[in-house]
Amino acid sequence: MGQGVLGATTLSVKAATKQYGDFHALKDCSLDVRAKTIVSIVGPSGCGKTTLLWAMSGLNPLTSGEVILDGTPITRPRPEVGLVFQEANLLPWRNLMDNILFPFEIKGQKPDRAWIDHLLERVSLKGFEKSFPNELSGGMQQRASIVRALSLQPSVLLMDEPFGALDAFTREEMNQLVEEIWLETKTTIVFITHSIEEALFLSDQVVVLTPRPGRVLNIYDVPFERPRTLEIMSSKAVFDLTNRIKADIYSQHTARRAAAE
Amino acid sequence: MSKDVVGGKVGKGLQSLSTFGSGTTRLEVFAIIATAVIVIGGLELALRWFEVPLYILPPPSAIVKGLIKDFPLILPHLGHTLVVLLSGFAIGAGVGMFLAALITQFPFAEKIIAPYILILVTTPMLALVPLLILRFGFGYEPRIIAVALASGPMVMINSATGFRRVDANKIALARSYGASTLQIFWKVRAPMALPMILVGLMIGAIFGLLTAVGSEMVGGGFGLGNRLTTYSSMIRMPEFFGVVLILSFLGILIYVIFFLIGKKWASWET
Ligand SMILES: Nc1ncnc2c1ncn2[C@@H]1O[C@H](COP(=O)(O)OP(=O)(O)O)[C@@H](O)[C@H]1O
Numbered sequence: 001m002g003q004g005v006l007g008a009t010t011l012s013v014k015a016a017t018k019q020y021g022d023f024h025a026l027k028d029c030s031l032d033v034r035a036k037t038i039v040s041i042v043g044p045s046g047c048g049k050t051t052l053l054w055a056m057s058g059l060n061p062l063t064s065g066e067v068i069l070d071g072t073p074i075t076r077p078r079p080e081v082g083l084v085f086q087e088a089n090l091l092p093w094r095n096l097m098d099n100i101l102f103p104f105e106i107k108g109q110k111p112d113r114a115w116i117d118h119l120l121e122r123v124s125l126k127g128f129e130k131s132f133p134n135e136l137s138g139g140m141q142q143r144a145s146i147v148r149a150l151s152l153q154p155s156v157l158l159m160d161e162p163f164g165a166l167d168a169f170t171r172e173e174m175n176q177l178v179e180e181i182w183l184e185t186k187t188t189i190v191f192i193t194h195s196i197e198e199a200l201f202l203s204d205q206v207v208v209l210t211p212r213p214g215r216v217l218n219i220y221d222v223p224f225e226r227p228r229t230l231e232i233m234s235s236k237a238v239f240d241l242t243n244r245i246k247a248d249i250y251s252q253h254t255a256r257r258a259a260a261e
Numbered sequence: 262m263s264k265d266v267v268g269g270k271v272g273k274g275l276q277s278l279s280t281f282g283s284g285t286t287r288l289e290v291f292a293i294i295a296t297a298v299i300v301i302g303g304l305e306l307a308l309r310w311f312e313v314p315l316y317i318l319p320p321p322s323a324i325v326k327g328l329i330k331d332f333p334l335i336l337p338h339l340g341h342t343l344v345v346l347l348s349g350f351a352i353g354a355g356v357g358m359f360l361a362a363l364i365t366q367f368p369f370a371e372k373i374i375a376p377y378i379l380i381l382v383t384t385p386m387l388a389l390v391p392l393l394i395l396r397f398g399f400g401y402e403p404r405i406i407a408v409a410l411a412s413g414p415m416v417m418i419n420s421a422t423g424f425r426r427v428d429a430n431k432i433a434l435a436r437s438y439g440a441s442t443l444q445i446f447w448k449v450r451a452p453m454a455l456p457m458i459l460v461g462l463m464i465g466a467i468f469g470l471l472t473a474v475g476s477e478m479v480g481g482g483f484g485l486g487n488r489l490t491t492y493s494s495m496i497r498m499p500e501f502f503g504v505v506l507i508l509s510f511l512g513i514l515i516y517v518i519f520f521l522i523g524k525k526w527a528s529w530e531t
């Protein structure tokens with residue numbers, strides 16, 4: 001399998017199908033995620049992005065098909081896979097530090113304090129350990145949830161529209177943070193978003209998903225160097241890629257409208 | 262969506278519980294004390310001025326005097342009432358919380374049981390006391406059972422509302438770290454339910470107090486309720502109102518205790 005320049009396939013989705021009754025949330029989705037890369041999944045609401053990600057995390061089993069991580073099928077949550085939810089999903093009755101320690105409590109495992117401290121420093125949350133979620137801004141909450149996911153040092157990080165609820169500026173900051181964290185840890189990341197800009201800024205590959213049934217329409221390589229400067233991001237190449245992905249999504253809109261008539 | 266609405270309601274419930282005593286300025290404290298002095302003092306003066314007989318409404322000074330004079334006699338009865346209230350409430354609240362936690366795991370069973378719980382909540386358990394006395398005599402048992410029956414369903418119905426507030430994402434979070442059903446219960450469901458459980462415990466305790474005093478009035482020779490019937494039959498109104506004063510103090514104490522617990526453990530809700 002894809003033993004290319006970017007390294008071996010680590011996470012592989014094979015003919016994933018998920019049915020809710022007669023409804024196909026996913027149908028025959030296949031994609032490979034290579035180690036130490038960032039792959040984004042874009043697509044309109046309801047096209048099965050969350051369903052696909054939860055299947056990758058082992059939270060929600062597929063109707064048929066499989067997800068394979070480093071050679072073994074994923075059938076239930078695995079410690080080497082971290083998950084960041086759509087909203088920060090912090091437990092409101094715990095302060096920030098206790099939220100970060102939550103996974104360790106569940107696993108009965110001793111937390112690596114030095115690593116957690118380093119992560120907190122990294123996302124500028126030092127000094128907020130005792131704060132409760134309702135005292136933190138949306139961006140801070142989402143940063144805390146990223147620290148929580150990274151605290152267990154996963155080899156794969158799954159992120160489900162993590163910055164969807166944030167304002168545009170905070171969102172750009174967060175994108176840079178993810179890039180920095182990736183440059184430091186080289187964690188394999190699967191990143192769901194509905195922002196093409198965000199996908200192109202972060203990813204090595206962009207997977208376009210289309211709805212009803214959820215299918216992989218196209219996969220684009222994004223071969224730009226990192227860190228991705230404003231210059232790269234405003235280049236003709238990025239502009240062209242943006243348009244091609246937009247065309248993919250719009251073609252689906254028109255196809256669906258035509259089918260409806 | 263609906264989850265937010267429920268959360269909002271609970272939040273508001275706790276908020277209205279906590280408006281009392283939160284963020285009071287010195288001026289407000291002064292106004293509160295001044296009002297109390299005027300009301301109590303005014304009552305005292307008015308009752309004396311119009312020469313209202315003691316057996317209709319004794320003035321505050323007479324009530325306090327009567328209370329102090331008879332306090333050594335009243336004290337053991339207060340103890341009896343507290344024993345009835347605390348043991349009945351402990352049993353009722355424990356069973357109520359347990360059943361709520363259990364039943365919300367099985368929505369189907371919950372639907373079947375719900376009407377019976379509603380009947381238990383809405384029927385005044387005092388009605389059962391004469392029957393319980395026939396069966397258990399004039400001791401502690403019928404009273405404790407009545408208190409448990411009065412407070413338990415209240416605790417249960419509110420706790421169940423709390424346990425039903427499941428947030429699929431928070432449970433998925435725990436599951437993603439391999440949490441067991443038991444861990445999910447103790448680390449996600451229970452803390453999430455806590456604000457509603459506290460509301461239930463408070464209402465349950467107040468209902469328990471009502472039922473304890475009521476059942477003491479129905480039969481048996483001890484307890485604050487018994488004091489009320491005794492003093493009123495002897496037309497010793499200052500002492501009678503003295504006991505009423507103790508009862509309001511107990512009610513306020515229950516409120517304050519749960520208010521403080523809520524402030525410490527459930528303040529994240531507001
Ligand atoms: N538990 C479920 N039962 C029935 N339908 C579901 C369930 N979960 C998701 N779906 C449906 O599957 C489709 C894909 O959902 P989802 O994966 O959440 O989409 P996305 O994350 O791309 O917005 C949607 O149409 C949604 O209504």
Ligand SMILES: [Mg+2]
Nearest residue numbers: 049050086161
């Ligand atoms: Mg989604």
